[in-house]
Amino acid sequence: MSRASEDSNRRMLRARDAMDRAYAEPLDVPTLARLAHVSPAHFSRTFTATFGEPPHRYLQRRRVERAMFLLRSSDRSVTEICMSVGFSSLGTFSRVFADIVGEPPSVYRRRGPLAPVPSCFGMRWLRPSGETARSEKPGDPARS
Structure with missing residues (x-):
């Protein structure tokens, strides 16, 4: 190099x-x-x-990654989480979240609290992965 x-x-x-x-x-x-x-x-x-990926998309993914954790580990409202991770519009947050994760934030939250696992495993499992996140939902057996 x-x-x-x-x-x-x-x-x-x-x-x-x-x-x-x-x-x-x-x-x-x-x-x-x-x-x-x-x-x-x-x-x-x-x-x-x-x-x-472009810088804007990387930043969106990073924000959504943090929101995924907050949605399943806190009882804060979706709007409050949206604002705390850096989005200024609930509509934009919901659209970007659904695009990256494959489902809206409210549906994702209904999965319930996160199980206690080592943080390195949890971070890897929950990290949105671009194209596969759009076609498969996290937790599907086909996603190994």
Whole structure:
């Protein structure tokens, strides 16, 4: 791997780490590009090439991942959870959640509380996985 490639990957990781830490904050491409020390257009192209999805979609998935946990481990309202993970509209949250998870937040919540399992297993099992999450529901036997 060339030095330039390593530097580019490091810059993209810096921005992705910021999204992981501050997912509930209003993050936009220009802000993330400044963290990576590149132009917004270059940031979008490079992030997509590096991680396989645009920065906005990565941030949405991260927010939905956190919402999935809160829906099944707290009694907070869907609206309160929506706002606490960084969405500003319940309609957008519900649409994005259903697109990523395969069902609306209220239906997902009805599955009940999370069983006590090691956190590393729970995080891996609950993490939305792009295309498969749209076609299969988490917990289906076919999803192994």
